[in-house]
Structures are given as C-alpha cells and as structure tokens.
C-alpha cells in the first residue's frame with residue numbers, strides 16, 4: 457500500500473497500529489500493509505468498527521500483520537483483555553467443576569452462555585471476517601467492485617485492472 461495511505465490509517469488508529477514502525481517499518485509490522493490501495497476503505501471501516509465496539513472498555517486490539525493472502529484481506533491481530541473479577545470467578549468455578557468431575561457440564565454451560573450473548577472478542581472476530589468478505593468483492597488495486605481471478609496466483613481485481621495485470 458502507498459505509504460501515505462498507510463500513515464493516514466496509523467495516525468487515525470494509533471492504538472491498533474501501535475506496532476507499526478512508521479517510515480522505518482522496523483517492527484513486527486515491518487513490511488507495512490502488504491495489500492493494494494483499493495482496500496484502504498475496507499481497512500479504514502474495519503478499524504472504525506473495532507474502535508466503536510471497544511468504546512471505553514479496557515480491551516486493546518493491535519494489528520500484527522495486514523496483508524493480501526489468496527486474494528483476500530488477512531488482518532492478523534493481538535487482543536489484550538484485562539483480568540477482571542468475573543474472569544477470576546469463572547476461573548475458580550471452572551477449577552472447582554473439573555475437580556468434582558463436572559468438567560463436561562462446565563463446557564455445556566460455556567456453550568450455552570456463548571449462545572445467549574457473544575463476547576466482545578467474538579464480535580471483533582466478526583468485524584475482521586466481514587472486512588475479509590468485502591475484500592473478495594473489491595478490486596485490490598482501485599477499490600471498484602471486483603472478484604477473485606486467476607489460477608495458481610489469484611488476485612481480487614476488477615476487469616480493467618486484471619486486463620492490465622495479465623499483460
């Protein structure tokens with residue numbers, strides 16, 4: 457991605473891109489964002505949604521790697537969730553249930569709870585998946601509607617960009 461566009465995202469979402477090395481690019485995001493400019497809006501929207509979802513919760517999401525892979529957007533991230541009172545209670549509860557051979561019941565309760573309300577972590581996963589889904593329908597080079605083209609080497613592009621690419 458064009459360095460100016462990358463830096464625009466880094467400035468707009470300083471926490472998410474706190475591992476970004478800036479001009480030096482000498483961090484774990486050392487390669488910068490390795491995808492085309494056409495996905496700028498998708499990444500921008502994705503970060504916006506994550507930021508809104510987190511709100512003032514003390515959860516921290518940082519991007520490890522942003523790249524094109526098999527024609528789609530891969531957004532690898534790290535999530536830090538603070539130790540909370542409820543987490544500690546559920547940890548004690550879990551240990552107690554496993555000690556008394558109620559481990560299976562514990563997992564049934566966990567599944568049930570997940571169905572009732574999804575956690576912030578799961579919602580973040582959904583936002584990332586949604587961004588990837590959109591990338592498969594958006595030209596990586598210009599941002600116009602596109603589709604995944606090619607065999608072996610695949611790339612999501614619009615018709616015009618693809619014709620230029622294969623020349």
Ligand SMILES: [Zn+2]
Nearest residue numbers: 595598614617
């Ligand atoms: Zn295009």
